[in-house]
Amino acid sequence: MSFNLAYDGECYSIEDGASVLDTLLDQGIEIPHSCKSGVCQSCMVEVVTGTPTEASQTGLKATFKALNYALSCCLVAKEDLGVSLPNAEDSEVPVSIIKMEVLNHNVLRLCLKTKKQLDTIPGQYLSLITSDSLARSYSVANIPEVDGYIELHIRIIPNGRLGAWLLNDARLWMEVKLRGPAGECFYVCEKDEENDFPMVLAGTSTGLAPLYGIVRDALAQGHKGSIDLFHGALQPEDLYLVDELYDLSQQHKNFSYIPCVMKGNDGDFYTCGDIQELVAKHVVNKKDARLYLCGAPDLVNAMKKTAFLSGIASKHIFNDAFLPSK
Amino acid sequence: MTLYEKLGGEAAVSAAVDIFYRKVLTDDRVNGFFDDIDMDGQIAKQKAFLTMVFGGPNNYTGKNMREAHAPLVEKGLSDLHVDVVIEHLGATLKELGVADEDIAEVASIANSVRDDVLNR
Numbered sequence: 182m183s184f185n186l187a188y189d190g191e192c193y194s195i196e197d198g199a200s201v202l203d204t205l206l207d208q209g210i211e212i213p214h215s216c217k218s219g220v221c222q223s224c225m226v227e228v229v230t231g232t233p234t235e236a237s238q239t240g241l242k243a244t245f246k247a248l249n250y251a252l253s254c255c256l257v258a259k260e261d262l263g264v265s266l267p268n269a270e271d272s273e274v275p276v277s278i279i280k281m282e283v284l285n286h287n288v289l290r291l292c293l294k295t296k297k298q299l300d301t302i303p304g305q306y307l308s309l310i311t312s313d314s315l316a317r318s319y320s321v322a323n324i325p326e327v328d329g330y331i332e333l334h335i336r337i338i339p340n341g342r343l344g345a346w347l348l349n350d351a352r353l354w355m356e357v358k359l360r361g362p363a364g365e366c367f368y369v370c371e372k373d374e375e376n377d378f379p380m381v382l383a384g385t386s387t388g389l390a391p392l393y394g395i396v397r398d399a400l401a402q403g404h405k406g407s408i409d410l411f412h413g414a415l416q417p418e419d420l421y422l423v424d425e426l427y428d429l430s431q432q433h434k435n436f437s438y439i440p441c442v443m444k445g446n447d448g449d450f451y452t453c454g455d456i457q458e459l460v461a462k463h464v465v466n467k468k469d470a471r472l473y474l475c476g477a478p479d480l481v482n483a484m485k486k487t488a489f490l491s492g493i494a495s496k497h498i499f500n501d502a503f504l505p506s507k
Numbered sequence: 508m509t510l511y512e513k514l515g516g517e518a519a520v521s522a523a524v525d526i527f528y529r530k531v532l533t534d535d536r537v538n539g540f541f542d543d544i545d546m547d548g549q550i551a552k553q554k555a556f557l558t559m560v561f562g563g564p565n566n567y568t569g570k571n572m573r574e575a576h577a578p579l580v581e582k583g584l585s586d587l588h589v590d591v592v593i594e595h596l597g598a599t600l601k602e603l604g605v606a607d608e609d610i611a612e613v614a615s616i617a618n619s620v621r622d623d624v625l626n627r
């Protein structure tokens with residue numbers, strides 16, 4: 182017996198019980214792979230038609246499971262299947278700028294309305310493609326499904342090309358494009374777990390954007406555990422959305438907002454200190470926490486390592502792989 | 508039952524990987540070899556390592572092992588470092604309650620690829 186296997190616009194025949202990886206490799210299709218035994222995770226695909234078998238998701242992070250990703254070397258056909266390489270089938274969708282708002286001296290909030298529904302999870306990232314074909318990645322900072330638009334936070338870097346486009350060319354109702362989404366930094370609570378685990382989120386600069394989206398998403402889904410958000414800045418004026426986040430913390434008992442400033446004055450509304458040290462101290466007795474990190478790559482890597490060594494499971498640490506650019 | 512099944516298969520690898528990798532990262536004798544590599548990527552590689560030494564399914568050949576470790580040998584990887592890794596492996600399994608004779612078997616699998624790892 183055999184089934185249909187759709188890949189990249191073609192349809193192949195796959196034997197009952199044969200692996201998707203072997204079947205595609207036999208057709209001369211190049212799929213990254215290494216161990217062929219469900220360990221290295223290099224052969225990951227997105228299952229777009231059909232259901233991933235349990236074996237094909239063993240060992241995957243919860244976020245990858247939520248995205249319907251599977252290890253193609255362990256994915257055997259029991260029904261017709263369609264797979265693609267992760268994010269290979271992203272298309273560009275036109276969107277219009279419906280709001281541009283200054284959040285602080287170098288961060289702008291850009292709200293975009295899609296004509297066609299774009300399935301993004303708060304915390305994932307999208308590429309923004311401007312009218313002059315610049316493309317940059319930004320994280321989704323809100324719940325598009327609830328709000329009816331997509332919110333991005335854009336840091337204006339002096340002499341950056343995107344900043345120049347925003348300041349000089351961008352206008353309300355102008356059409357731009359979005360590509361994506363991508364990324365595995367978002368809220369997820371698996372079927373077999375309670376939604377009362379602690380969450381710790383830490384970011385600097387516009388690394389706040391995905392974290393804000395994740396916090397709102399977790400709250401909207403009724404997360405019961407504590408949610409602690411650290412936003413780190415060099416100086417107080419680098420913080421933003423302070424009032425919004427403070428209000429949110431007043432509305433939800435389990436949500437705390439901890440702005441931290443490196444070069445600040447004691448006694449002000451924020452905590453003085455280095456976010457890396459503050460977070461390291463905070464997670465010491467939270468071994469079951471989910472940790473979400475976003476911001477400067479060096480800082481993220483350092484925080485990741487410290488948290489891991491203090492006992493947080495590697496599969497519970499989430500951060501985005503993309504590097505912010507100009 | 509194979510050794511891999513006896514230890515608990517993929518679940519055992521997942522349970523062991525964080526414990527093992529924490530030991531390696533905090534040991535100054537070997538952590539230099541792991542420094543400049545991304546943690547997520549490294550966890551996947553360590554899972555491959557553990558699956559292999561647990562006697563689990565893998566497609567690694569001696570040649571793969573030579574290639575994977577050749578850059579490390581250039582940085583001075585030696586018998587001492589293999590001993591340290593095997594020591595941490597044993598301590599990890601002990602923490603997980605694995606029987607001594609099974610630990611010995613895991614160590615002997617690790618030892619059997621020593622020459623490939625050290626490119627000898």
Ligand code: HEM
Pocket residue numbers: 215221537540541544552553555556559560567575576579584588589590592593617618620621624
């Ligand atoms: C004792 C026997 C050992 C075995 C069976 C072994 C096995 C493996 C395996 C299966 C991989 C993954 C290869 C891949 O998929 O690319 C790997 C990678 C690696 N091993 Fe080992 N290993 C051993 C000893 C060591 C030692 C002693 C060190 C250093 C102290 C070490 C450091 C590394 C590093 C840094 C990588 C990652 C290399 C890369 O990213 O390309 N290994 N090892």
Ligand code: FES
Pocket residue numbers: 213214215216217218219220221222223224225252253254255
């Ligand atoms: S090839 Fe390694 S997990 Fe599939």
